[in-house]
Amino acid sequence: MPKKILVTGASGWLGSKIVETLLTRGDAVVATDINVSPAIAALATREQRLTAVAADLGEWHQVMRLFEAHRPDAVIHAAAIVGVVQAADIPIKTQRVNVEGSINLFEAMRLNGVKRVVHISTEETYGDFLSPVIDEEHPQKPLSTYGLTKLAAEHFGRVYSRDHGLECINVRTCWVYGPHLPRLRMPRTFVEAALRGEPFHQPDGGNLAVDQVYIDDTVAGALLALDKPKHTYDAYNIATGVAPTLRDTAEAVNRAIPGAKITVGDSGPYHHGGKVLSAVKGALDISRARTELGYEPRYDLQRGIEATIAATRERMNSAPS
Template sequence: MDLNQFYHKRKVLVTGAAGFIGSHLTEALARAGADVTAMIRYSSSPAWGSLEHLSPDLKNSINVVAGNIEDPEFVTQTVRDQEIVFHLAALIAIPYSYVAPRSYVRTNIEGTLNVVEAARQLGVSRVVHTSTSEVYGTAITETIDEAHPLQGQSPYSASKIGADKIAESYSRSFSTPAVTVRPFNTFGPRQSARAFIPTIISQALTRDVIELGALDTLRDMTFVGDTVSGFLAAGATPGIEGETINLGTGQTFPVSHFAERILSLMNVRKQIVQDPKRIRPAMSEVLRLVSNNGKAQQLLQWTPGTSIDEGLKLTINFVEANIGSYRANLYNI
């Protein structure tokens, strides 16, 4: 399927469009010629978050709407007349979920309820709901397929399990055409300092010592461009309503490996240490994530095409060019 042709002039809404993955997805849709509405969280600032990195012509081509995903009337008004809804709006920082768990329930679960209820009422043709590999918790099988048990090892992951089940229930109860995509750890340009890869890069540029959380946890890292291509396929592929689909590489490495790899690509030598403030509670830490992406290959004809080093180089270039926006001396939760 030619995805650019599929999305050309199609009316598409992206919630959470100002975020990391959301801005890349919005950009890809705008480049394909879609009629894109970008929902961002209202604030008094005129800035559009990561959408500010889009070229002026692309920014001028999208309709930016500011509001709150927790407001059902606002969500319904914004969903009206849309053909496809990509729902990415969420609170995603795990450490902050220990501080403000109720906020995660309101934004992630109630926000998802608002989206699928609006889609049900208004007859949207496809909702692509965003999950996360964190819902699986520490892997209890060699690789994680979509049938792996869900484990709420943090308030964040519990809220995303709840959101996934809301989307699933609307598919089963009302035939709402929802598809759930479950990205494993995504990285790339525009990612905030709350994630470990931009944290490593920004510290390597400005500090003598790299301070991280757990160094031995295993992560399956997917470049953001590949994640976006999976989202686009999930929005266009017919006959997959009700499915949940992993988006991951199927390879896993410890955090320390990525740190050493980044320092090598940057041609710098820095000490890497654990910072106790960055360590999750023992029973909450997810020790190993490695995806089985066979379902994505089968249903979406999707496989990641960007090598880790290629993706890391692009991320390093972005952080270097925007180092002023990274507070490498602080622990960003």
């Protein structure tokens, strides 16, 4: 039965994809962000089931008005300062958005009788992976500002679940990629250089193994968590279950684009943005999501890279010269 879903961070890359997918399957959506993007605003003029509302989750009265005016049935919480580098650059704002914004959201849910929220979390809450494949019971010892704030949001959700009967479900994804990734990191940098016919060499991190999940699979996992009638667990790894290296990623691009020359060196560990040391990574065990949610990733690395290339090529070809 279609429901009305509030999506926070709805103008962001992942949030907008969640909005589109919910509409496609027949739900009504209240899309909120601190600024409504032109794309979401335009979609709202064409789609009667979409309402776009500008609201700052850090401002309590705005969050309350959002719930009082629109009465959602459930929430997908994708609003955040995202990424290790960005969070490190603006730690105070990251705490305000990722932690205080989440608390305001949970409190407004409590006061308005909304029970379920799916919080888009991250593998950064785990810190260094202690084995090549980790499950949801792995210790959570984040090493980054981003991971620390997302873990705080998870824990506040647990408090609200225990004390107020909310259902705060955490979807821990990994390195999400796909068409139009807004951050200038791999595999976007690899793909765009290859399509321009330019060689690209990343000097470090070639042996870093990390689970990379295509955006459509991330959205599918979040919606499965949203729809499950009753949850035994409050956290699910949503990824692929395998961890290609950065060199594997470069080779996937080289296979997909004839003549591409994308290389990655071994000189030391990987640094996010060339400056923030990465935690030790690996693969996320997705057994729980498979068993409990029926989740199954549709995109392995090669298929995801090829889909990303196709969309990027189309965008580059249509751009004004």
